[in-house]
Amino acid sequence: MGYVIGVDIGGTFTDCVVIDDAGRVTIGKASSTPPDFQTGFVESLRVVAQRLGLTLDRLIAATKGVYHGCTVGTNALVENRTAKVGLLTTRGHRDVLFGMQGGARLVGLPPETIAHVAAHYKPEPLVPKTMVGEIDERVAFDGKVLVELDEEGCRAEIRRLHAAGAEAFAVSLLWAVANPAHERRVRELIEECVPGMFVSVSSEVIARNGEYERTVATVINSLTGPAMTDYLSALEADLKKIGYHDTLNIMTCTGGLIDSASARALPVLTIGSGPVAGLIGAGALSQVVGKGGKGRGAAVITGDMGGTTFDVGVIRDGEPLHRSTTRHGMYEYFVPTLDVRSVGSGGGSIIHFDEEMRTLRVGPRSAGARPGPVAFGRGGVEPTVTDANLVLGCLNPDFFLGGAIKLDLAGARAALARVGAPLGFSAEEAAAAALRIVDNQMADAIRLASVQQGYDPRDFSLYAYGGAGPVHAMALARELGIKEVIMPLSDLAAGWSAFGIASSDAVVVEEFPHLLEYPFDPEALNRGWSMLEEAAARRMAVQGIGRDQIIWERTADIRYTMQINEVPVRAPNGTYGKEQADELVARFESDYERLYGQGSGYAAAGITMTAQRVLARANVSDFTLAPKVDPAKGAPRLKGHRDVIWYEHGVKPEKTPIYDGDGFGAGGAVTGPAIVEFGVTTLVLRHGQKASVDDFGSVTITA
């Protein structure tokens, strides 16, 4: 036994969460220290050790695992500080990366952008055309080698790309998933020609058919590989210096932890792991506090509202929803990830007047942290959602982030008055309008993530976090008919991702495309499962996890024979006979009907399985959250009253009680309209909503 440590590095702060054997949680915070993030990492450990009254050595000595959410890969990509990559493809298919699926690259962009064809573009290529090398070789869909690999030509291309400055290689050959022999041989050739290079081969990055999305994943892996290797090496060296010799576990977008060696090989898995950690945290908390249902009954929607985006995740039947692709800007790529969807609605989203539509619009442009909202006084002139909240009285100008930033109310008001003027709106009317719009945008994002997947949001509990989450969540709940909102662990909200990371299981996913026609041959299925489980077990063993600790989750991708899109179906464990094979089909048909409505299935077309996948999970942190017992707290202290505008009741200000969240403990309750101010966020409680604190310190709001 020992401490479980979760560390999450953000752009500004590095958050550290320590959970002890008794399930008690302690938080430490330190400034992030780019570009050498490991320094801030160790500093956050020092801070938390101090809080626990321990020396760093003692803390480390008593630690059983360090779990880390690492944004090095994400940052490198977003800030365009990536390695120069040489890409090797099958001859004739150099342009796989540049086609970008044609118009499909625009999917998910705002409608006005999609419609404005005169402004369309493709982003800078991830790899310049001149850095792509073509190799003579060809494998067919059935895995047969039609053209043997031309090794001499391949060596020449490797040397050319190296001479042109390649710092890492990506290899993505057609049908490498059906037969990876050529890709593996190319890697050997790279090793031979230019030893020590970072190399990604597509069949190992993601074993899925579809060369575009697989190539993008492979290229992103190589773009971020060297930075990740450098960082993790430095971090592990620093951790060794302070006495930590165990495995360092890294958070992935798949929703679990992998060991640092795997993370170095597959940094693409770390991209987007931050929002996923939040979703995992909500899942972990829901299991403890029972809000949203426990076990298979859990039905949770998460809403994480930060400065620039609103991220939505869904947990249904106790499991987060997965998806098989994600996007880096306009580049779609394959990766097994939890389904966290982002829309451009955040505290920094800009409010502007749309000349054409004669209405106000909010986002997707964001003022970000610089210049930030007008109220920050850092040079921002366009009003943002945060400014609107301030003008309506939802935020306290003297107590934003606990008073860390003094807000300029007059500035915010003037800016809102400016954008409202063309509609004849006062600052307050413009602010109320903007908040209504942004709340509805977020509600639409939740609808897309739930209704469209066949789920009714009214059956879910909403977990709201992120700096602006609790400011808006109560209005979202009203809009969506959600009856219960949870603001997780009020004093933990700031370290929420770190908590999610610490709560995560070790997770590895292995999959391969396996084409089978119904009726499925049970033996073929069994061979597939055991091959995948062997591979996954090997990867878990690297993390020191034995086979007996692994929980297996199998899925099979199934479709009606003439369809292109599969439904991932949860497959039974164990050895298959005809009965289990048929059960797969039964589950497929029932999932299909749930997604698309009764009678929409068409079995006459035949049924095809296209892929088998196993997810191996093992509980590594293994803590049970302890109730917080703090008899001093209860009902929060009334700080006073403030005029607040509740947009659903017009723009006439209403004298509203303001509470100090710091003193809000179990047993206390507040009824809206009210505002509860915490150090890191503000709970805006609308009329008739009731907030109480549970034994674990989380605020629950019933609508």
Add this chain to the structure above:
Amino acid sequence: MTTQLADADFAKTDGVSPGPTAREGVDPAFWDGRIHSYRPAHDWLGRVASKLELDSDAVAELDPITFEVIRNRLWTINLAHGETLTRISGSPVFQALDFNMCIMTERGEIAMNAPYLQCLVAGAPLAIRFIMEKFSADPGIEDGDIFLATDPWIGAVHQMDVLIASPVFIDGRLFAWVTNAGHQYDRGGITPGGWPQNAPDVYSDPTIFRPFKIVERGVVRRDLEEMYLRQSRVPDLLALDLRAQIAGCRFAVQQMRELCDQFGPDVVKATMRRVLDNAQLSMQDKLRRIPDGRWSEVRYFDELMPGHRDTYRMQVNITKEGDRIIIDNEGTDRQVSGPLNFVYAAFSGQFLGVVAVTMLYEQMFSIGGAERQIDFCPTPGLLTCADYPAAVSGGVQNVVIHTNAFMNVIARMLACDPELKSDVLASGAGFPLLVLAGSDDRGNYFGTGLMDAVSTGSGGRSTRDGVDTGGATWSPLMKMINVEDTEQFYPILYLYRQELEDSGGAGRYRGGVGMKFAFTPYRAREISAITNTGGQIASTFSAMGLFGGLPSPTCHNIVRKGTNLTEMFAARRMPAAIAELSSTQDILLRGKSNGTPLEPGDVMESTFCGGGGYGDPLLREAEMVARDVLLGYVSVDVARDVYGTVLRADGAPDVAATRSLRSAIRAERSRWRPAGATSDCERRPNGFTRATGAPPASVHEYIVARDEGDQRVLACAHCSHVLSDYAGNYKEGLLEHSGPVTQIPGVKDPVVFLDEEMRFRRYCCPGCQTLMTMDVVRADEPVLCDMRLTEPGAA
């Protein structure tokens, strides 16, 4: 040249006499959806049965914020509706997003459209109004009903675009309609697929279904479903597509009901009305900024039937008067006994679709209200507004050509306003559709349209190049399918798929490029290839440029029979061009061909091009040309001959040599002959427009309208050379060069396909030799008139 028509073609029609125009009011007895297309008359609503109660209530006051919230929700519903279709359907055509969906008011006006295939936009309002007008009494329109229709004379662009429409009832009253139209693969007809290029008339086309209830009060009519599926070679695939479309409609109905529950139907309806009003106001505002005038484009449709060597003329004309637009097809040949034609729904839908992405992109594709400012005045019985029983399914490739012509006409018109000019782009390329049908070595029958060409390049723009392989502007989200996905489904093996050099039109801003790809049968029992192209994309060019930008070249389909591919494979070589192969015979397929067999060892190469160029290529920065050459977008030859750019051995431009080459090219242009007179502009002979005293105004990339003494004239924006009277044809003041179309880089002599002599005419300013415009025309055409401004005060 007008084709001889079989008498039977017009046996039941009244020939080509134009119907009453929209301005004069549509005569319902004429536009009845039988011989002529259905068009609702102004009083159509009066013929809706009284038992169908309409819910027209809308609150008078709608705050802008509620509006914004509901408008976004309508958009979200349409997106989710579209996603439902792609997920359920099995068809690669649906996968490429060849569909669109609408939310309409109770009167069939489009309140929310979706970002998919834009030319489908006009079909739903037509069909809905037809259903309401004709069927509201019998069999009636009930809650839970879903209609299916494929009749081109009622609202389908062609028979393959299946419309599924569901009324939304609130409290027993018809509140709204939700619809989708999707291209279903193979609905019968004499050729696999549904684009029969050898159809003499509609009886050889895929089957027509007048609107009928496929779902009655919530229950699918199995008998009718079976009747419907029976027409197809691939009924299972069709069944999945049908289910997808029905599921999508049901989803949207449910969402609309919830929206009404939440906000109240009268508030939702007020939002829908305001969406319509906004589009109308925006259209009016933009039109008022543009001078009155008439803009035209001419194109030709090749090959009446596969193997024919003839070509037909079509023309689109926009007349802009104040805040209104009149669209006509004057100058278009009569409809023909072959599949070159298309119907009114396609004609009007294309124009609206182009407006959605150029003039009204702020409206989230919801352009129903814009239609109120447009008078569609096509003459029926012509190629572009065909009457029954013309073959119209295979003509859908010509729909793309026609759409692209609209694109350039609108571009020329918008370029008259400095601000709107930033929304201008030259058209993209025609769409060469390649259909493969046959069976694999396991004996499975297959048939599919290869949709690779959806990643065409877009046209050059006023400030930047077109997007290379970026997708068609007329369906902005269409997806290029992976090679691995295609190979998994069909028995072919791609040798290559690459961006294609010189396939975008040259220009100050280059058209984006298209691609070439080649494949060979793999584990196939038999395959035959069917080619379908529109316009003249196999013979003269793929996309016309703007303002001196060049057209993009032709596409091709070549089959190399009995190649040495096996030997090359054995020698560890993957060919990256078909020129690397040897063969026993090479077949250059025509634009339209039915069933060329592909056998083991045969290799087929197919190309598709990108958009037209924008502006004179000699004005392109030499560094940009050098970059294009480095990246393989432009060949060294075109860099030199068209861009006048000389590159050094290291690839960088040779500045001095480039300057002198460009001077030499201009000097050569200065020897071109003065353009001849126009003869197709009789409606306003060149006259004298009095000076207005207004400041000079740009009306074209290189032309300003200004006063010259007491006359208002059109003059070169660069050198101020006077070209013509304000209301004249500026081309008459230019120098003209008429050459063979082989002067377009990448175009081969069309004599292999055509009897008609086609000319490539370029026009430059006599003062500064700036290229201003160009045409590809029949040799006997007079100087075309692409812009004719209206004398101020004359309207």
